Amino acid sequence: MTDHRSRFLRLALRVEALRFGQFTLKSGRQSPYFFNAGRFDSGVAMAELASCYADAIDAHFAEVDLPAFDMLFGPAYKGIPLATALACEYARRGRDLPLAFNRKEAKAHGEGGSLIGAPLAGRRVLIVDDVITAGTAIREALAIIAGAGGTAAGIVIALDRQEAVDPATSRRSAAETVALEHALPVVAVASLHDLLALAGADAALAAQRAQLIAYRDAYGSVIGD
Template sequence: MSDHRARFLQLALNAEALRFGEFTLKSGRTSPYFFNAGRFDSGAALAGLAACYADAVEAAGLDFDLVFGPAYKGIPLATALACEYARRGRDLPLAFNRKEAKTHGEGGRLIGAKLAGRRALIVDDVITAGTAIREALAIIRDAGGVPAGIVIALDRQERVREDTSVSAAQAVADEQGIPVIAVATLSDLLAFAGERAALAAHRDALLAYRARYGVV
C-alpha cells in the first residue's frame, strides 16, 4: 500500500473520522464502518488530510490549474488542498459554490477565482449518489471551466444500487469521461486492517460487507 493511503487511514482513525460498528447508511444498508470527513475538525488534522489528497493527485499525474470545492464539505477540503499546494510551491486559484444563489452584493453562486478557461480539480469527501458532484460539474462548465478530474477521500467500492454492478464513483467517471481519484478505497482499508492487530476484529465484517455489496 502506498504511503499516502496508509497515512490517510491512520489519520482518519486518529480523528475518529473512520469508525467501526453498525451504521445505517442513507441507502438503508447496515455498514460495519462509517467515514465522516467532518471529523477532521482542526488545523493539524486538515493539513494532514490535505497532504494525503495532494500525494494521491500527484501519484495520478492529473493536469489541472484550479481547485474547486462543492458546498459544503468540499469547501474546507479544497481550501486545505490549495494551502497544501502553496506550501509545496504551487499557488493555485481556488473556487467554490453556494448552495443557493446570492441575490445581493456580487450575486451568483460562485465564490473565488474565475473558472473560465481553467481545468478544475473537484475536491470532495466521498461520492454517494453523485448528485452533488454532477451539480458541481454543471456549475464549472456553465462558468466556462473544464472539469479535469475529481479527488475524494474514500471510495467505498460498493454498488450504488442493487440493479447495477458499478459504484457511484465509477458511474460518475464513466458518465462524465473524467478520472475519479480516491486517496484510499475499501480494498486499502481491508489491507490496512489486516496489518494491524487492533483492527483485526473488524476485518471479517468488512469482507462480508464487500462480498454482499462490493464491485471488486
C-alpha cells in the first residue's frame, strides 16, 4: 500500500474519523463503518490529512505536463475545511491556488448568494470532498461549478467507499460512474479495498473484517479478493 494510503488510514483510525458499528448513510444503507471527516478537529490532524490529500493528488497527476487544475472547490459542509486545508498545504508547497466553496442555503443579505471565495468562471476546478458513497454530493458540486462558469478538472476524496449505486443492475462504483459520465479523474487517498487490506494485516482490526466483507459483497463494486 502506498505511503499516503496507510498514513491516511492510520490517522483516520487514530482520530476516530473511521469508526465501526452500525451507521445509517445518506443513501439509507446500513453500514458497519463510517468515515466522519468532522473528527479531524485540530490543526495538526487537519494538516496531516491535507498532506495525505496533496500526496495522493500529486501521485495521480505526476505524469501530466501542464497543471491539471488551477482552483479548489469544497462542497458544503465538510468539503469546506478540507479544501481550505488543502489550499494551505499547497501554499506551504509553493503553489497558491484560488479557493471557493458553497453554502447549502443561499444568503439573502450582505454579499448574498451561495458561493463564497474566488470566482469559478474560466477555472479548471478540482473538487475536494471527504467521501463518495452514491455520488449525490459530487453530482451537486459538478452542477454548481458548471452553473458558475467553471470547468471541473477532477475530484479528490479521502475515502472511496467503492459502492455501486444500484447493485441489482450494475456493480460499477459511484466514483467510476461519475468519472465515466463526466470524463474526469476521481482520486481517492484510500478506498474500502485499502481498509480491508489493513484490516487483514492488523490484529486490532481483524474483528471488523468479516462485517466489512459482508457489506462490500452486498453493495460493493468489487466482490471477492
